[in-house]
Amino acid sequence: MRIGVIGTGRIGAxxxxxxxxxGGVGPLVVTDTDPARAAEVAEAxxxxxxxxxxxxxxxxxxxxxxxxxxxxxxxLIGRAAAAGLPAFCEKPIAVDLPGxxxxxxxxxxxxxxxxxxFMRRFDAGYAAARQALRxxxxxxxxxxxxxxxxxxxxxxxxxPLSGGLYRDCLVHDFDILRWVTGREVVEVYATGSDAxxxxxxxxxxxxxxxxxxxxxxxxxxxxxxxxCNGAGYDVRMELAGERDQIAVGLAARTPLTSAEPxxxxxPARPWPGFLERFAPAYEAELDAFVKVARGEAxxxxxxxxxxxxxxIAEACExxxxxxxxxxxxxxxxx
Numbered sequence: 001m002r003i004g005v006i007g008t009g010r011i012g013a014x015x016x017x018x019x020x021x022x023g024g025v026g027p028l029v030v031t032d033t034d035p036a037r038a039a040e041v042a043e044a045x046x047x048x049x050x051x052x053x054x055x056x057x058x059x060x061x062x063x064x065x066x067x068x069x070x071x072x073x074x075x076l077i078g079r080a081a082a083a084g085l086p087a088f089c090e091k092p093i094a095v096d097l098p099g100x101x102x103x104x105x106x107x108x109x110x111x112x113x114x115x116x117x118f119m120r121r122f123d124a125g126y127a128a129a130r131q132a133l134r135x136x137x138x139x140x141x142x143x144x145x146x147x148x149x150x151x152x153x154x155x156x157x158x159x160p161l162s163g164g165l166y167r168d169c170l171v172h173d174f175d176i177l178r179w180v181t182g183r184e185v186v187e188v189y190a191t192g193s194d195a196x197x198x199x200x201x202x203x204x205x206x207x208x209x210x211x212x213x214x215x216x217x218x219x220x221x222x223x224x225x226x227x228c229n230g231a232g233y234d235v236r237m238e239l240a241g242e243r244d245q246i247a248v249g250l251a252a253r254t255p256l257t258s259a260e261p262x263x264x265x266x267p268a269r270p271w272p273g274f275l276e277r278f279a280p281a282y283e284a285e286l287d288a289f290v291k292v293a294r295g296e297a298x299x300x301x302x303x304x305x306x307x308x309x310x311x312i313a314e315a316c317e318x319x320x321x322x323x324x325x326x327x328x329x330x331x332x333x334x
Contacts, residue, residue, distance in 0.1 A: 001025055001290065004061035006053055006076055007068030008032040008041040011090060014275055015065050018283045020045040024290050031056045033068075057083050063293040064088070065286075070095060070161060074103040077303075081110035086293040088286070090117040091171060093306050095163030097332055100310055104303045104334070115289050115299055116306040120176040120235075122284035125248040129239055130180045138241025141181065144221035145238040146173040149229035151255075151272065153196070159203035165192065165225055166209060166313040166320075173223045174213075175301075175309035176237065183215040184308075189325045190316035196228050211316045231255035232270030233277055253277075304334060 001024060005016045008030050019025045028047035032038035035051065042049035050056050056064070057079065066076045066089040074094040080087035087107075093100045093116065107114045120126050133141060148169050154162070162168040178184065192206030200207045208226040215221060232255030237248040250256075255270035257263075271277040291297035311331045319326040 001063065001294065002027055002029065002059075002061045003290075003293075004029040004031070004056040004059065004064045005047070006031055006056060006064060006066050007072075008034075008038045009067065010275065012065075012067035013041045013044075014279075014282060015067055015286060016041050016045045016047055018286050019065070019290075020047065022287065022290060024294075029056050029059045029061055053079065057085075061085065063289070065289070066090065070163070074099045077103040077114060078106040081106045081112045081114070084110065084112060086113040086115075086289075088115045088117065088289040091175075091306060092163065092167060092310060093303055095161075095167055097307075097310065097314060100303075100307055101332075101334070104307060107303060113292055113299055114303045115285075115292055116301050116303055117282075117285060118172065118175045118179075118301050118306070118309070119278050119281040119285050120172055121179050121301055122281040122288065123248075123278060124280070126176055126180060126237065129237065129246055129248050132246055133180065133239060133241075134182070137244055138239060138246065139243030141219050141239060141241045143238075143240040144177060144181065144219060145236075145240075146177060146221065146223045147234065147236055148173055148225045149234040149255075150225075150227050151229055151231070151233050153199070153207065153227040156199035156203075159199060159205050162205070163313075164205045164317060165207070165227070166190070166211070166316040167310065169227075170209060170211065170223055170225045170316070171309045171313045172235075173225070173237075174312040175305065177213070177215075177221055177223070178305075178308060180237070180239070181215060181219065183217050183219065185213045185221075185312050185315075185328055186216050187214040187325055187327050188212070188312065188315045188319050190319040191323075192320050196226075200227075206320070209316070209320070211319070213312070229255070231257070232267075233273050234271070235274075235277060307334060
């Protein structure tokens with residue numbers, strides 16, 4: 001099976017290397033708006049670099065992986081669909097609902113496959129939490145706490161293109177909340193702070209955010225995110241029920257220090273970033289995509305799932321701006 005990778009930045013290079021190690025994948029074809037970067041990744045992985053997307057689509061690939069800049073995702077999804085190719089795309093499909101819906105309708109019209117890169121669905125901890133909840137270990141679930149904390153802000157130029165903290169960062173928490181609990185969010189109440197630096201205010205974004213989410217069975221969830229967690233990269237989820245409570249992401253490398261005299265000290269090697277923390281999950285989702293593209297497995301995360309996570313992010317942004325609870329019914333869906 002021959003796969004084309006569009007975009008060879010940090011995540012694209014990682015995906016190319018992972019696919020290069022995959023026993024079921026043949027020669028890779030890569031392209032990037034920076035030809036030198038594509039050539040470098042090709043040389044390191046044994047792939048073939050081509051000049052542009054047209055050349056990649058004409059090269060006889062059987063599927064494509066889209067890891068380019070966010071603004072290009074929707075168009076590239078449409079082009080893959082028009083070419084009849086299964087596509088894997090990093091989130092988001094687009095930073096707005098119209099762009100997302102347009103790409104999804106192109107895929108639906110073409111009858112092709114689109115898998116979205118919500119890698120937490122392939123993380124062992126989240127999978128174990130999902131199984132424990134469904135097996136009844138926690139009893140009636142009543143509270144979920146989720147967080148994503150980046151060790152440092154992105155470059156200032158990235159912020160206006162990111163879609164904001166809810167769409168760019170917390171959207172992962174919104175997706176995994178739905179996946180682990182199997183429930184839908186019906187209402188959100190969100191706020192945020194832009195006190196961390198002028199670049200956030202200039203981009204009309206926030207560096208720290210919090211949201212209270214009500215699920216359709218009455219469970220309450222709290223999701224927080226920040227760009228300014230100097231201790232390291234911290235992603236966790238806690239699920240509390242009437243019988244038990246469990247935590248995802250609480251391990252030796254979690255950048256968290258106990259204040260208790262007999263508690264654990266600071267971790268020796270805290271997670272520095274998302275690639276290190278979720279490397280096995282990224283590889284697992286690509287393995288799943290290979291099976292999906294071959295017709296050997298059902299799609300584990302299609303584009304409509306991404307739409308639902310984006311709708312929650314949109315509701316949170318509206319809630320922050322208007323300082324009020326927002327029902328998900330207010331946000332356009334399919």
